[in-house]
Amino acid sequence: MAIADIPEYAHLTGADVEALGAELDAIRADIEADRGERDARYLRNTIRLQRGLEFTGRMLTMGASRRSLWWAGAGTLGVAKIIENMELGHNVMHGQWDWMNDPEVHSTSWEWDNTGPSAHWKHTHNYIHHKYTNVLGMDDDVGYGLLRVTRDQRWRPFYLGNIAYNTLLAVFFEYGVAAQHLELGKKRKTPEAKAALKRDLADVGRKIGRQVGKDYVLAPAISGVLNRSSRAARKTAGANLLANVIRNLWTNAVIFCGHFPDGAEKFTKADMDNETQGQWYLRQMLGSANFRCGPTLAFMSGNLSYQIEHHLFPDLPSNRLAEISVRVRALCEKYDLPYTTGSFPVQYAKSWRTIAKLSLPNKYLKDTADDAPETASERRFRADGEPRLVSSVDQRTGRRRGLKSAIADNRERRRERASA
Amino acid sequence: MSWRERFEAPVAGVAGSKATNWVRAAAARITTPLLPDDYLHLLNPLWSARELRGKVVAVTPVTADSATIVIEPGWGFSFDYHPGQYIGIGVLVEGRWTWRSYSLTSEPAGSAAERTVAITVKAMPEGFLSSHLVNGLKPGTVVRLAAPAGEFVLPDPPPAKLLFATAGSGVTPIISMLRTMARRGGRVDAVLVHSAPDEDSVLFVDELRRFAADGLIDLRLRLTGVDGRLDAASLDELVPDWGDRQTWACGPGGFIDMLGGMFDDRGIRSRLHVERFALERGAAGAQGGTVTFGRGGKKIEADGAQTLLEAGEEAGVLMPFGCRMGICQSCVVMLDKGCVRDLRTGVEHVEGERVQTCVTAAAGDCTLDV
Ligand code: FES
Numbered sequence: 001m002a003i004a005d006i007p008e009y010a011h012l013t014g015a016d017v018e019a020l021g022a023e024l025d026a027i028r029a030d031i032e033a034d035r036g037e038r039d040a041r042y043l044r045n046t047i048r049l050q051r052g053l054e055f056t057g058r059m060l061t062m063g064a065s066r067r068s069l070w071w072a073g074a075g076t077l078g079v080a081k082i083i084e085n086m087e088l089g090h091n092v093m094h095g096q097w098d099w100m101n102d103p104e105v106h107s108t109s110w111e112w113d114n115t116g117p118s119a120h121w122k123h124t125h126n127y128i129h130h131k132y133t134n135v136l137g138m139d140d141d142v143g144y145g146l147l148r149v150t151r152d153q154r155w156r157p158f159y160l161g162n163i164a165y166n167t168l169l170a171v172f173f174e175y176g177v178a179a180q181h182l183e184l185g186k187k188r189k190t191p192e193a194k195a196a197l198k199r200d201l202a203d204v205g206r207k208i209g210r211q212v213g214k215d216y217v218l219a220p221a222i223s224g225v226l227n228r229s230s231r232a233a234r235k236t237a238g239a240n241l242l243a244n245v246i247r248n249l250w251t252n253a254v255i256f257c258g259h260f261p262d263g264a265e266k267f268t269k270a271d272m273d274n275e276t277q278g279q280w281y282l283r284q285m286l287g288s289a290n291f292r293c294g295p296t297l298a299f300m301s302g303n304l305s306y307q308i309e310h311h312l313f314p315d316l317p318s319n320r321l322a323e324i325s326v327r328v329r330a331l332c333e334k335y336d337l338p339y340t341t342g343s344f345p346v347q348y349a350k351s352w353r354t355i356a357k358l359s360l361p362n363k364y365l366k367d368t369a370d371d372a373p374e375t376a377s378e379r380r381f382r383a384d385g386e387p388r389l390v391s392s393v394d395q396r397t398g399r400r401r402g403l404k405s406a407i408a409d410n411r412e413r414r415r416e417r418a419s420a
Numbered sequence: 421m422s423w424r425e426r427f428e429a430p431v432a433g434v435a436g437s438k439a440t441n442w443v444r445a446a447a448a449r450i451t452t453p454l455l456p457d458d459y460l461h462l463l464n465p466l467w468s469a470r471e472l473r474g475k476v477v478a479v480t481p482v483t484a485d486s487a488t489i490v491i492e493p494g495w496g497f498s499f500d501y502h503p504g505q506y507i508g509i510g511v512l513v514e515g516r517w518t519w520r521s522y523s524l525t526s527e528p529a530g531s532a533a534e535r536t537v538a539i540t541v542k543a544m545p546e547g548f549l550s551s552h553l554v555n556g557l558k559p560g561t562v563v564r565l566a567a568p569a570g571e572f573v574l575p576d577p578p579p580a581k582l583l584f585a586t587a588g589s590g591v592t593p594i595i596s597m598l599r600t601m602a603r604r605g606g607r608v609d610a611v612l613v614h615s616a617p618d619e620d621s622v623l624f625v626d627e628l629r630r631f632a633a634d635g636l637i638d639l640r641l642r643l644t645g646v647d648g649r650l651d652a653a654s655l656d657e658l659v660p661d662w663g664d665r666q667t668w669a670c671g672p673g674g675f676i677d678m679l680g681g682m683f684d685d686r687g688i689r690s691r692l693h694v695e696r697f698a699l700e701r702g703a704a705g706a707q708g709g710t711v712t713f714g715r716g717g718k719k720i721e722a723d724g725a726q727t728l729l730e731a732g733e734e735a736g737v738l739m740p741f742g743c744r745m746g747i748c749q750s751c752v753v754m755l756d757k758g759c760v761r762d763l764r765t766g767v768e769h770v771e772g773e774r775v776q777t778c779v780t781a782a783a784g785d786c787t788l789d790v
Contacts, residue, residue, distance in 0.1 A: 025764075032765055040515030051459055095749040101510075101517040101773050103471050103564075104458070107749040108774060111453035127742030127750055210452045218450050280745070314747050 001370050001377040002136055002152050002266040003286070006279055009265075009378040010286065010337060011402035013391045020335055021278030024312055027327050031316050032099075040100055042319045046087055047105070053080035057243065062223045064235035074239040078246030079300075084113045085251055086302025087318060093122055095315040115174045117207045120181035120200065130314050134259060134287035135267045141259065142266065144169065144176060145185055148358040150266045151369035155361040162359035166352070173248035174211075178204050215240040250300070253348050257291050258307035260351035262373035263340035264289040284311035285332070286403075290325070290341040297344065298322065308339065336402030371410075381406055430455065435496030435567070436469040444469075457495070465562040469496025472565040474509075477536060479557050482623055486542040486589065487554045488525060492535060493565055499532040501568035503596035504668070504695070508566025508772060509539065511549065511557070517564060518549050519772025523593035523670075523695075524568060527600050540623060542589040566772075572668070572695040574600070579666040582610040583659060584637070585679060587650065587671030591623050593695055594670065598628075602636055611659050615642040615650040615675070650675070652682050663688060670695040706759070706784035713737045714756050714789050728760060728777035728788065737790055739777060746779035753777055758786025 003009045007017050057077030063069040089112030091097070097105050111118045124140060132138035136152050143149045147166055148159040169176050181200060188194050216237050224233030258264075265286045275283075285308055291297075293305035298321075304310060306321035309328055316324065332339040342350070354374040357365060367373065371380040381389050392401045430448040431441045434455065447456040461468035466475060474491040481487050491509075501507075505524055510517040524531075526538035543554040574597045584594045591614055601610070616622045622641065632639035640658050642650045655662060663686050669679050676694050683692040707724025711731050720735035722728070729751055732739040742750030746764060752774045759770050761783040768783055769775045777788070 029765055032767070035515070037515040040512075048462060051462055055459065093749070095752070095776075098749070098752070098774065100515055101519070103517075106774065108752050113453060122748065122750060123742065126748035130747050131743040131745065210449075214450055214452050222450070277745075315749070 001379060002150065002268045002375050003377050004268045004270040005378050006267065006282055006286070008389055009376075009381075009403065010282055010335075011389050011391050011406055012282070012335065016335065016391055016400075017278040017282055018276070019278075020331065021276070021281050023331055024281050024328075025277075027324060028313055028316065031313070031320050031324065035099055035317065035320075039317050039319060043097055043100070043105065043317075046083070050080055050083045050088060053077075053083065056080075058219065061219065061236050061239040061243075062226055063232075064223065064239040065227060065229065065232040070235055070239050073236075074242035074246070077240065077243035078250075081113055081243055081247040082250050082300060083302075085247060086254065086304065087299060088112070088302075089114065089118075090302050090304075091318045093118055094126060096317045098315070113211070114177060115204070115208045115211050116177035116181070117203050120203065121177060124181045126314070130311065132272070133267075133284055133311060134265065135269060135272060137269060138272070140180060140183075141255075144180065145183075146176075147355060149260055149354060150375040151358065151362055151365065151367075151372050152266060152268075152375060153358075155358075159359050162355050163352075166355050170249050170252040171245055173252040174244065175208075178208060215244065254301045254304050256351040257344065257347040258288055258304055260354060260374065261289045261340065261342065261347040262350050262354070263338060264374075266375045281312055282337075284308070285328075285337060285339075287311070288340070289347060290339070291344040291347045292341060293344065305344075308341075332404075334400065336400045336404045338404045338407060380410065434470050435472060435498070440469070440495075466492075466494030468494065472497055472567060474537075474563050474565045476557055476559050476561045476563060478559055479554075482540055483542075483621055485554060485621075486540060486623060488538050488540045489553060489557060490526075490536050490538045491563065491565070493537060497537075497565065498567070499528060499535075499537070501528055501531075501537075502573040503528060503600040504573040504593045505568040505570040506572075506593070507537065507539065507568050508564075510564030510566075510772070511553065511561070512563075513549070513552060519564075519566075519770075520549050521566075521771075523596065525592050525595050527596055527603060529600075529603060540589070540592045540595070542623070570695070572670070572693060574668065576604075577606060578608050578610075580608055581661075581665045582608055583662055583665035583667040584610065584612040584614075585655070585667060585669040585671075585675075586612070587615040587675045589623060590669070590671035590675070590695070590697070591628075592670075594668065595624050595627070597668070598631055598636065602631060602634070607635065609638075610636065611638045611640065611665070613640045613642060613650070613655065613658055615644055615671075618643050618645045650678075652678060655679075655682070663691075666691050666693070668693045668695075670697075672697055707781075709758070709782040709785040711735075711782050712757075712785075712787040714787050716790075722782045724761070724781050724783065725763075726781055727763065728775070728780050728782065731782070732777065732788070732790065739790060741778060744778045746776055749776065751777045754789035756787040756789050759783045760786055 007014060053076055057073055057080050060069050060073030060076055064073050089110065092105055092110045093107050095107040098107050103109060129139050129141045134142060136142060143153060146169060148155065148162055182197065182204065188197055219240060220233040220237040223236035224230055267283060267287065288308040288311040290308050291305050298305050303318035303321045306325050309321040309324045312328065313324065329339055369375060370377045394401055428445055430452065431445045434441060434444065444456060451459065455470050457468035457470045465473055472493065474493040476489060477492050478490040479487050501524060506521045507524055508519055508521050510519045522539040522541055524537055525540040531537050541550050541553045543551040572593055578601065586594050614622065619625065628639055631637050669676060669692060673696060676696055679692060683689045708722050710719055711722050711728060712719045713732060713735065716737060718735045718737055720731050722731040729739050729741055740751050742748040755769055755771055755773050755775050757771050759768055760775055760780040761768050763779050763781055769780065
């Protein structure tokens with residue numbers, strides 16, 4: 001089972017959760033008051049860098065019939081597309097730069113270099129995923145309607161292919177993004193729903209047409225004409241394909257590191273309707289995972305290495321997440337909450353491990369749905385017959401005892417049991 | 421959709437001539453989802469017709485606290501505006517583009533010849549942006565522009581009997597009208613009543629006197645420091661036949677209301693054409709107000725706690741929304757007029773900004789573009 005009673009799971013009282021919420025609100029207010037010229041410069045430089053890389057990449061791929069230029073072009077264009085999708089597209093569409101009041105860099109007007117139309121993505125991602133983060137049956141990002149990523153999803157023979165689907169999803173991730181909004185698995189009964197689907201399909205079709213036209217028809221055609229060779233055209237198309245795949249694999253990896261490594265929790269629909277702001281914050285903290293990074297990795301991931309902070313403050317500028325993370329970590333210490341992080345390869349490997357494991361039915365899996373690495377519930381702490389978990393303060397140290405200590409104790413007990 | 425609409429789709433809403441937009445649309449196939457302009461403006465900020473821009477070429481003091489700002493617009497700006505219209509101008513201050521509207525003081529034919537436009541700005545005591553424009557703007561600065569707009573214009577040819585009634589910087593839209601009349605050369609019976617605290621604070625005082633000497637206007641200055649406020653009685657005295665004249669008036673709210681009352685009393689309101697100053701800020705700290713939904717014209721009274729999203733839904737407007745908690749940006753709309761407050765942080769947003777209707781409430785009367 002996934003978590004239904006979030007404060008109980010986290011060992012916090014209602015008052016604790018509200019206090020935590022107030023501290024997070026204060027972080028937001030501080031950053032908002034401090035936003036200014038420095039941040040705007042960061043964004044403008046990022047845009048300039050991205051446009052420069054994109055232009056360079058395009059120029060290099062025009063000479064893609066030379067092997068070295070083929071690789072250089074595909075690599076440069078791939079990096080340009082990553083920056084465009086992550087640090088620019090994703091973050092601009094979140095409204096992180098709306099405060100600049102710049103009509104060209106605004107959540108309402110940005111269109112990204114991806115086959116999924118911005119308008120669709122803002123709905124599935126900004127609204128559905130960010131409001132209902134990791135809530136089973138509400139957040140489509142949980143498994144993308146394709147993968148089994150938690151024991152709470154009933155096993156079906158289809159999931160034997162979990163690994164294969166995930167590989168395909170990673171390679172063609174942009175098409176997954178494009179399809180997500182269409183909810184193709186859903187039955188549409190009313191005429192309005194059918195008309196809406198038709199409209200959405202047309203939007204996606206147009207966007208895919210433009211993207212494919214650019215990368216696989218026009219650019220190769222120009223290359224073919226410039227080089228007077230059809231081989232050059234084919235090579236350019238190939239380099240563009242590689243650039244897109246590089247971007248797809250990378251963005252998919254970054255995104256999977258955000259919610260699928262061990263320790264990133266899933267939730268049930270219980271109590272969603274009257275969730276307070278404090279509880280929402282808490283859910284974001286427990287449901288997201290970071291990976292450790294230096295400035296380059298942070299930049300290339302669109303600062304989604306700070307996924308926890310991004311989920312707490314989806315509309316605060318990405319370049320501030322690093323400093324926000326220092327304060328969020330301190331809060332996790334104070335309230336004794338886990339702060340899920342690890343190195344990038346380890347976090348990514350953990351998400352693959354879960355996907356591999358969950359291709360099998362539960363009877364072959366060791367852990368229960370209440371106490372598995374990828375999903376846990378408040379029941380994991382009731383194994384010893386304790387009725388209810390309560391927030392407590394250690395008399396000796398004056399430290400709050402909460403979820404983090406409880407998980408550590410649990411682990412300790414298990415180890416003892418195993419050795420006994 | 422015809423093939424033509426499909427071809428032009430990427431440049432829908434981009435200013436520019438038909439031919440250049442076709443070039444743009446063709447090139448956009450390879451720059452999609454961007455326009456070629458998005459790359460070009462990195463080379464020269466004026467090379468974009470996607471968003472109008474301009475470069476400040478001169479800032480010339482007019483009085484102690486006002487200056488004329490001459491701007492060279494970039495691609496896509498059309499010079500066929502009418503005297504009396506205003507433009508929106510966006511200036512970068514601490515990383516943010518801050519927008520205000522100002523009357524054009526240049527004269528259209530001269531503008532087109534010199535490829536520049538001019539606005540005249542008076543620094544308002546509380547006006548953060550106007551002071552910056554008057555005192556802090558350097559030639560060479562790139563600004564954003566919104567195309568000329570406004571109904572406050574003179575017909576061509578002008579009516580035979582005219583009254584201009586202005587107060588303070590309300591003379592700015594009129595000066596463009598006068599310059600145009602002077603250039604065209606025709607003469608009509610025009611009176612200008614202008615009220616200002618003293619001679620030194622009268623904008624364009626020399627030029628106005630010259631127009632008077634040339635017989636273009638009959639100038640009646642009212643210096644409130646000496647003569648007291650201009651009220652209905654004194655206007656009656658200054659221009660006894662005001663009721664026979666088509667009147668163009670611009671000034672602060674109280675001044676316009678006073679004139680409106682006079683014309684209403686005589687039942688000749690249709691002869692009065694007015695332009696009010698846009699407020700630099702909502703009445704400070706105001707809570708709630710009348711929210712107008714611009715596209716359908718629906719209105720509703722909202723208090724300072726009700727979100728604009730709720731207000732709109734209550735008024736029966738189809739409001740865009742998503743999370744309803746300020747995180748998804750689905751509900752963002754343009755604030756066309758007035759001032760709103762972010763309920764989370766208390767920050768005020770003014771016209772020309774896009775606001776999240778799910779977490780903002782009216783701070784005075786406001787108009788939304790939905
Ligand atoms: S509805 Fe989501 S930000 Fe307003």
